[in-house]
Amino acid sequence: MRLKGNFQSAFFLFASVLISTLSYGQSCGTVVTPASLQAQQSFMPGYFGCEQINTLNREFQMTVHIVEDSLGNTGYDESQLEDALALLNEMFSPIGFSFRICEVRRIEDFQFQDYRSAEDRENLLGMYYQVNTINVYLVNSIIADSGIEAAGLGTFPGGSDTVWITKETMNGQVYTLPHEMGHFFGLYHTFETEVGGPELVDGSNCETAGDLVCDTEASPTDDPDDFEDCNYIGNPATDSNGDFYVPPANNIMSYVPAECRCRFTPQQYNRMIEQYLQFRTNLW
Numbered sequence: 343m344r345l346k347g348n349f350q351s352a353f354f355l356f357a358s359v360l361i362s363t364l365s366y367g368q369s370c371g372t373v374v375t376p377a378s379l380q381a382q383q384s385f386m387p388g389y390f391g392c393e394q395i396n397t398l399n400r401e402f403q404m405t406v407h408i409v410e411d412s413l414g415n416t417g418y419d420e421s422q423l424e425d426a427l428a429l430l431n432e433m434f435s436p437i438g439f440s441f442r443i444c445e446v447r448r449i450e451d452f453q454f455q456d457y458r459s460a461e462d463r464e465n466l467l468g469m470y471y472q473v474n475t476i477n478v479y480l481v482n483s484i485i486a487d488s489g490i491e492a493a494g495l496g497t498f499p500g501g502s503d504t505v506w507i508t509k510e511t512m513n514g515q516v517y518t519l520p521h522e523m524g525h526f527f528g529l530y531h532t533f534e535t536e537v538g539g540p541e542l543v544d545g546s547n548c549e550t551a552g553d554l555v556c557d558t559e560a561s562p563t564d565d566p567d568d569f570e571d572c573n574y575i576g577n578p579a580t581d582s583n584g585d586f587y588v589p590p591a592n593n594i595m596s597y598v599p600a601e602c603r604c605r606f607t608p609q610q611y612n613r614m615i616e617q618y619l620q621f622r623t624n625l626w
């Protein structure tokens with residue numbers, strides 16, 4: 343039980359909540375906890391300035407847990423798992439990361455169909471968790487620690503090996519899985535400011551601010567309505583230098599509409615490799 347206790351406290355410390363705006367279904371927000379920041383900042387990344395995408399061939403095993411409702415229904419079309427997995431593998435193939443679903447489990451306990459609190463999460467993980475695999479939980483609803491209803495939730499490196507997505511989101515919105523997996527391997531949103539404040543347009547503080555990635559443009563917005571036809575159409579905004587933002591309109595870790603989310607940048611890929619090597623080598 344010691345393992346379980348350590349695991350739960352580690353999860354509590356490092357859990358971060360990645361939220362989606364349900365009306366759009368393709369957005370996700372994050373709460374970066376102080377503990378997760380401490381872990382991230384104690385690790386000095388070496389990916390800055392590296393334009394070449396590194397490769398680290400790894401196959402990760404996933405356990406997909408689908409929570410049943412009170413009538414014993416899952417509310418999820420399992421045939422879509424194949425599409426979600428295919429997209430996930432495609433997006434991570436440049437760094438040699440591949441994913442395999444080794445087991446799909448049904449959780450016959452409807453008390454867990456709604457994820458409402460950290461307590462729910464810890465109770466669920468205490469009972470339904472497969473070590474050394476990426477545990478993907480499909481649930482009816484998610485209330486993030488911030489109190490906001492979410493469509494997805496991931497855990498940064500240093501925490502448990504878990505990703506949470508609502509069934510509604512997974513039904514037809516398979517692009518959410520690569521986004522959450524980006525967080526799982528240590529990526530922040532492109533508009534993140536909790537880490538070191540806003541990133542400047544000229545990139546001069548990109549190693550310590552924003553998303554800690556220098557080849558993603560600084561972004562002032564988390565509103566999908568600020569994009570049309572994969573172009574930024576929001577109100578012109580400037581940073582503290584007076585430079586106008588030209589936010590990324592196609593990045594997986596941004597809040598652009600789903601059809602525009604088609605890429606990770608080289609530094610995002612390299613950061614994920616480094617975060618894996620630092621924090622998640624228990625996975626194979």
Ligand SMILES: [Zn+2]
Pocket residue numbers: 360361369370371372521522525531
């Ligand atoms: Zn997110």
